[in-house]
Amino acid sequence: MILVLLGPPGAGKGTQAQRIQESRGLTHLSTGDMLRAAVASGSGLGGKVKGIMEAGHLVPDDVIVEMIVDRLAEHGSEGGVILDGFPRTTAQARALEKTLSQRGLKLDRVIQIAVDTDTMVQRIAGRFACEDCGAGYHDTNQPTKAAGVCDNCGGIRFLRRPDDNPKAVRARFEAYEAQTAPLLPYYRSQGLLRGVDGMRTIDDVTAEIEKALDAA
């Protein structure tokens, strides 16, 4: 199964992708995670995208497409893939179709996680992740069970994203509205789009996504 998760910043795409990856045995590919890894490693790609990401703007399509095509080739998409944060523009959506069709594959489902703006801002402002294993948490919605200790690996160092500040968050919403939201009618017209209510609990949203994946 080739699955795309669409939704504005803070909608819970990463959290849900992690869960669906486990339940369906899919490979989770997050362009945001790949870019953050490139920045952390100090690679040429990282140097190129660091400022763009911190400002909350979209990285140019050619950079993203090259990165994801390489990654799909590396992992082999045949076992199934869940794409989180890609595509984000119509040009990226077309590039995805092309690279899948070259492998005899096609996109099976696009899940839109819908939430309201105020909730998204609150979610983004409170989120953090374990520095060691990457497990995601939130100050109020999903705290660690023991204060300051990662539930998953016992790590005690946590990170907050540099683009989770108010100015960059605003820019990220603007980028979503202007460049990514047009993908909704695009995928709806192809019959691929299913919407889920991202305002519900994390477990409920996962259940809704599972249902949408099982429905024909």
Ligand code: AMP
């Ligand atoms: P994310 O973790 O998906 O919210 O992505 C974080 C940042 O990485 C975004 O605000 C963009 O600057 C960049 N980024 C991630 N995926 C893409 C993409 N598909 N196209 C352009 N920029 C992206």
